[in-house]
Amino acid sequence: MFDKVLIANRGEIACRVALTCRRLGIRTVAVYSEADAHARHVDLCDEAWLIGPAPARESYLRGGRIIDVALHSGAQAIHPGYGFLSENAGFARACEEAGIVFIGPPAAAIEAMGSKSAAKAIMADAGVPLVPGYHGADQEESRLAAAADEIGYPVLIKASAGGGGKGMRRVDRPEDFARELAAARREASASFGDDRVLVEKYLLHPRHIEVQVFADGVGNAVHLFERDCSVQRRHQKVLEEAPAPGMTEARRNEMGQAAVRAAQAIGYVGAGTVEFIAEPDGRFYFMEMNTRLQVEHPVTEMITGEDLVEWQLRVAAGAPLPREQSALELQGHAFEARIYAEDPDNDFLPATGRIRHLRTPETGSDVRIDTGVREGDEVSVHYDPMIAKLVVWGDDRSAALRRLRHALTDFEVVGPTTNTAFLKALAAHPAFAAGEVETGFIEQHRDTLIPEREPASDRVLALACLAEFLRIDEEAADRAARSGDPYSPWHHTTGWVLNDDNHHTLHFRDDGRDVAVTAHYRPGHYLLELPGGETRARGTLGREDRIQADLDGVRLTASVVRDGPHLTILCDGHVHELVCHDPLTVGMEDEVREGSLTAPMPGTVISVTIAEGDTVTEGQALMVLEAMKMEYTIKATTDGVIEHVNFAEGEQVTEGAELLAIRAED
Incomplete structure (x- = not known):
């Protein structure tokens, strides 16, 4: 086992890895940006090294700088967490060349799954079912549009590299394809440095079910059952559970074996997740494989009693898997609710600000909280706006759901706008309680999940x-x-x-x-x-x-x-x-000038499609903002003429800033 591990990440995952290392007697090295000088993960580790300014590209994405810190600090291995460099094959290979163990799969496995198109070809050869779609190398707009026509609308454009909902667009009509393709490519390029995409059939009532797999360096591979991640907004998960509601033992075995075949097909080592999309009739298709630990891994830990980070450390140190498939048992039910600084009333846009008050439920064997923040910390525009993961366990789904509702009631955050009220409404919804989940659940029940605000009682x-x-x-x-x-x-x-x-x-x-x-x-x-x-x-x-x-x-x-x-x-x-x-x-406050369009969040202007004097129509896209790796399109609220544009591409804006003004037509 290692004596010292560098954690190449921040936030709750860095804290979570540090706690397992501490339990195992492994010393830890944190890295941090200038914005994270007083962050929780810095305090939890045995030592911490400054690696750059706040922007991730100048700090947490500087692989060479992180490897230098590992060498100078005496760390024998690097745990990448998830996000940032966790699925960067070049970084994994650079660690190996520097004589440092990368606590993750081999670079070749990351490369094999890093391209969604190449991954699907490998999965087809391994006998894993695929969603109908185009995964070819020809990236001309005309070829992609023709593929969409052949598949039949609606279709889903997806970034070929990466995941997490970035570079993903649903398209319902041929006339919208070019615009959505351009947006998907911009997001993919900004998030992964690769603007290639694939086009697939959009399933109308699917469930998102993923299987946790683990493999060691001596040929063993197992699955640790499934997780249902169907409840999503902006193609990103917000609530996960294990096991999947309604899953039969036969279907569980079938999906588990398919996931293990997928891992073995690429010579996988370490923790990975094979993601499937499932139809109401039970048919399932391979979507992608995430070659890292997932955000929602705690629900698997709750139902198996295993510490997956400990498994990662042992396998990376050369040990065989701690358990054979026959020794793994599924016990009870678990939920994970992601508590975000975001505004459900404003299309779940990220929020920022200082956490003025933070009170959490008591933790124990049935309630777990993974977090990287404390009261007084700042949720900034530079990183993911997750505040905490609330994880609960019960003997069965009903018991776990009751515990989730109670724990959410006790979770208090004041400062940036959060999704806690939304999560409470979700956990209390009759359809969710009945297990009637699918990826369109939030949109289907939006009116009841995000009701109009009531006057103070x-x-x-x-x-x-x-x-x-x-x-x-x-x-x-x-x-x-x-x-x-x-x-x-x-x-x-x-x-x-x-x-x-x-x-x-x-x-x-x-x-x-x-x-x-x-x-x-x-x-x-x-x-x-x-x-x-x-x-x-x-x-x-x-x-x-x-x-x-x-x-x-x-x-x-x-x-x-x-x-x-x-x-x-x-x-x-x-x-x-x-x-x-x-x-x-009363009535003397500053008011936003009529006809103006303001920034719904702090961020960067990445596209301006109009100029002063242009005539625009209601609903027309005028400007695109990017913040926290997400895009938001500013659209005209009325027919009119652009009076002035206050920001250009590349400029930073604050929340509420007037972006442009439209003079409405008479």
């Missing part, structure tokens, strides 16, 4: 008021304790007024509406005049933004996070944001 308003008054009481008590006369009546906050009812009114902005709540001071409690009637409120403030409240005799615990005038109330698994404001300023 009386309970939310009462908690906000109570937290504000308790905070004022604490600050007054603190001032009194620090003053020369702690018993002075000027320190009191009881609202006492001569010959009048002692009361105070708080004004809140609730998603565009104004709400006033009058609080009357009473001995030992407040009498609140709420929109739905009066409520008696009392309580105490605890640590970490917690409040213990008694509202009309109903006792509850909530979190109220204050950031200037902004209040975030987290109660009963729901999150609501209010602004405590001065009513005299």
Whole structure:
């Protein structure tokens, strides 16, 4: 076994690898960018080396620099995690040439699977079923368009190199093919440095099922059962489970054996995942093989009791597989929910910002949290916006799903917009509970999974008021304790007024509406005049933004996070944001000029297709932004004329920046 391992990654996967290494007594070396100087993975490792500025291409993608650090630090092996250099055959070969063990498959295996087109040819020879499509070398637009016509619409354009939903476009009509092909090629080039694509039949109601495989250097290969990854947005997974709902033992064996054949066909060593697309009738087709550990590997660990990172380390050190196929058992059911900084109300676009409040459920054998962030950390534009992976286990699917719902209720994040409310709605959806999953699940149930925001309830308003008054009481008590006369009546906050009812009114902005709540001071409690009637409120403030409240005799615990005038109330698994404001300023805020189009996220302008004075039509593509390896197209909201364009290709924009303005036609 190795004495020291360098982890060539960041975030939750770097932390997860470091923890297994620590358990095995292996010293670890972290690498970090300037943006990650205070990151959790830096603190978890035994030593850490700065490798460059924030952009990944200048830090985490600098293979030569990372190998230099390994050599100078005395690391015997490099664990690449996933993403970044994990599927870079050149980096794997450079490690070997430098005398460092690459904890992953041989470079030849990465190359074989790195091209989706070449991979499918290998799989066909190995007897693994394939989706109908074109995987040829001719990349002329006319040849690809002709292939789409032959296959029949809808079709899916996919980047030939890489995965993760990058460089992937569904096309429903021939007239859209050229535009979507150009977009797929741009994303593929930006993400993988390779703009080649393939075209496949788009299956209308498929499931995404993948099989975890493992092979050693002495000819052994096994599968560790399947995972269902059908629930996706933007072609990227958001919730995974193992085993797949409705999977029969016969079909499990058939898919597992096909996955093992796929691994053996390329002389695979280490952890890998063979991804299949499955039709409702049970037929399945090879999609791709990811030659690395997957983000969702914890669900497999939960149902098998195995540590896949430990398996990786042992196999890379030359040991045989720890288990034979007959010794592997599937026990219970597990879910993994990916908690992202993203906005489901805005097409799941990534979000950024400082994590002001982070509270997670208690962990144990049934609940696991993999994360690379802590309260106070910044979610930046430079890296993937994942905050944590919440993994739960139960005796069966129903038990695991109940545990997932409960754990999501206890998971609180305040700062950047997150998908926690969406995940709660997903876990509570009757169709999901029934196992009726497919890759179009989110779109099919979008209205119920992402409902319209509801006004703040009386309970939310009462908690906000109570937290504000308790905070004022604490600050007054603190001032009194620090003053020369702690018993002075000027320190009191009881609202006492001569010959009048002692009361105070708080004004809140609730998603565009104004709400006033009058609080009357009473001995030992407040009498609140709420929109739905009066409520008696009392309580105490605890640590970490917690409040213990008694509202009309109903006792509850909530979190109220204050950031200037902004209040975030987290109660009963729901999150609501209010602004405590001065009513005299209502209507005086800066407004976005009519006709302007603003940036929905911070990022880089990668394409501008219009100029000032151009006539445009509603829905026309005007500009393309890229952030966190994703593209977002800015489209005209009306027919009109471009008045001005404020940014050019290559320029950085901040969220909310005015990109351009359209003068609407009369």
